[in-house]
Amino acid sequence: MADKTREWKVSFDGENKGIAWVMKDDVSTDDIIAGKFLEIRDLENLSAHVFERFENDFARKVKPGDVIIAGNNFGCGSSREQAPYLLKLLGIGAIFACSFARIFYRNAINIGLPAIVIDRKYYTSFKASDPVTYTFDPPAVTIVRSKMKYPLQPLPAFFTSILRAGGAIPLLKEELAKR
Amino acid sequence: MKGISLSGRETILQPATMPGTIVEKIFASHAVKGTPVIGEIVECKVDLLMMHEMLGDQVARIAREAGLENVWDSSKIVTILDHWIPAPSEKVAMIHQEYRRFVKRHGIKHDLGMTAGVCHVAVPDSGLVKPGMFIVGSDSHTTTYGALNCFSTGIGATDSTVVLAKGTNWFKVPETIRVDLVGRLPTLSTGKDVALQMLGQFGTEGLNYKSLEIGLKEPASLPMSGRFTIGNLGVEMGAKCVIFEPDKLLDAWLIEHVTSDYKTVYPDPGAAYERKLAIDLPRVEPLVAAPPSPSNVKPASELAGKEVDQVFIGSCTNGRLDDLQLAAKVLKNKKIHDRVRCIIIPASRAVYEGALKEGLIEQFVKAGAIVEYPTCGPCMGGHMGLLGPGEVCVSTSNRNFPGRMGAFDAEIYLASPATAMASAVHGKIIDPREA
Numbered sequence: 001m002a003d004k005t006r007e008w009k010v011s012f013d014g015e016n017k018g019i020a021w022v023m024k025d026d027v028s029t030d031d032i033i034a035g036k037f038l039e040i041r042d043l044e045n046l047s048a049h050v051f052e053r054f055e056n057d058f059a060r061k062v063k064p065g066d067v068i069i070a071g072n073n074f075g076c077g078s079s080r081e082q083a084p085y086l087l088k089l090l091g092i093g094a095i096f097a098c099s100f101a102r103i104f105y106r107n108a109i110n111i112g113l114p115a116i117v118i119d120r121k122y123y124t125s126f127k128a129s130d131p132v133t134y135t136f137d138p139p140a141v142t143i144v145r146s147k148m149k150y151p152l153q154p155l156p157a158f159f160t161s162i163l164r165a166g167g168a169i170p171l172l173k174e175e176l177a178k179r
Numbered sequence: 180m181k182g183i184s185l186s187g188r189e190t191i192l193q194p195a196t197m198p199g200t201i202v203e204k205i206f207a208s209h210a211v212k213g214t215p216v217i218g219e220i221v222e223c224k225v226d227l228l229m230m231h232e233m234l235g236d237q238v239a240r241i242a243r244e245a246g247l248e249n250v251w252d253s254s255k256i257v258t259i260l261d262h263w264i265p266a267p268s269e270k271v272a273m274i275h276q277e278y279r280r281f282v283k284r285h286g287i288k289h290d291l292g293m294t295a296g297v298c299h300v301a302v303p304d305s306g307l308v309k310p311g312m313f314i315v316g317s318d319s320h321t322t323t324y325g326a327l328n329c330f331s332t333g334i335g336a337t338d339s340t341v342v343l344a345k346g347t348n349w350f351k352v353p354e355t356i357r358v359d360l361v362g363r364l365p366t367l368s369t370g371k372d373v374a375l376q377m378l379g380q381f382g383t384e385g386l387n388y389k390s391l392e393i394g395l396k397e398p399a400s401l402p403m404s405g406r407f408t409i410g411n412l413g414v415e416m417g418a419k420c421v422i423f424e425p426d427k428l429l430d431a432w433l434i435e436h437v438t439s440d441y442k443t444v445y446p447d448p449g450a451a452y453e454r455k456l457a458i459d460l461p462r463v464e465p466l467v468a469a470p471p472s473p474s475n476v477k478p479a480s481e482l483a484g485k486e487v488d489q490v491f492i493g494s495c496t497n498g499r500l501d502d503l504q505l506a507a508k509v510l511k512n513k514k515i516h517d518r519v520r521c522i523i524i525p526a527s528r529a530v531y532e533g534a535l536k537e538g539l540i541e542q543f544v545k546a547g548a549i550v551e552y553p554t555c556g557p558c559m560g561g562h563m564g565l566l567g568p569g570e571v572c573v574s575t576s577n578r579n580f581p582g583r584m585g586a587f588d589a590e591i592y593l594a595s596p597a598t599a600m601a602s603a604v605h606g607k608i609i610d611p612r613e614a
Contacts, residue, residue: 026384026472028578028580030578030581030582031581034560034582034587035559035560035583036565038236038559039263039267039268039561041270041274053582053587073417079318079319079333079334079335080335081233081237081337099384101387102388102419103333103335106334106335106338107335107336107337110335110337110338158349167337168341169241169244172340172341172345173245173246175344176245176246176248
């Protein structure tokens, strides 16, 4: 489960590889982690319930470096930061979606999980469990099966700097230490 | 250039800039530097940070990790416990303990504690929310406060921690969509039905990242409670914020609730909108959002006959006194249907007291309803009435995502208090005008 990812970190400079978890439009934070589980404070125990509605044992099946490829409005709903946090904890390397709900997007960048927009015409090329490779510089994802490489929407430099720092908290920590 | 303010103090007037929408003017007055431009990211000063259980659950831990010693301004933070009241488990009790330790250690001035009610009802009622403010809250439905002519949006735990430490955060300057509400609502149609109609029209991401600015042609056409409901549901359309233009009804509400100074914000003539549209209130009928999405909106009459297991009247969307009064008016002296458990949760202590005074609680209990103390409770799958597999619930809350209130295959239908209570009595979904 979650502990397998301890040693793994997404590479912002090199190539990453994993399996594509292809999802539809309007995946909500309740789909990612339902409110009824939120009283579980231990995040590793909580992670066992991620995507429980869609996939039996997602937490066991997902491997470090896997990506989520989703339609529009990914992460709609609640402000719960556990949603992107648990995905990162389980080893999801990045989320490529046609669009993101705004609080989820902020939360993902803030905890250091790349959330990047993919054009809908490319999104439809992905099939469940497609092995993929992806890079952030330049931002692109390749389907290994078809060898087709798709560009991703470039992230503003401001967001890239937060992601490279590992999220907003390491940056805040630095700032507070200087005070 | 110098000018004289109403208080007699000398003020420096800003040079005239481009005409702005309400949100653009609030961003301009809160940007740390420069003139905000649509689409740009700017650092803004926060006037009020609202936090609920997320403080005890996550923010306190993240703040420790970041090495936070002092909060930026203990008088600009409002804290409240509302999601699980009272604690249904030892784990939640620990979240509440962590919250209290933080509040005490940092001397948070405005701690509303665990008996004030649901944040989006109790916080505006406390008088801390004022026109023109820049507000963030650790809850997606923080868009609610825009009914009071302020910028107000939801953020997560890390963003809340950053604001706690610095009093500022980054925000993208949103585009504005303007909606004018024209005419008056028919009897038994409510602000909830207006919001549902907008959800059907805009969809779940039609307003993503945008500011929804709303004007009313006649102040009396929509009570403040209905405006809070529309502000609340703005986030279900993806809106970053919902801001109402000031009018007489807002003035009257502010006189009753706010004692300190404030200045209302109007859009400038010639302000640029991405889109402008009007909604004809006399044509708004009782609507229901069917699963699996708040935008899957149909006329209540189209869903009539669907058997119901549970009705929930409450939440930050529709747990205000007006909502309970409307439910009581629809209930009259009838009984809740045998097959239905009707759970009613006033959304704040003040609403609870008002309902007690007016005899509404007695009326509900005698009719066979279950009345609980203010909490978010079942709305977010917390406690006080979760759904079993395959069960059907008509709820006045805000989300009908699968699994939101319990079992993944339970069905949640979102409706107004009138439609919800009519359905509770009938045992099936019904248009309240037919009941």
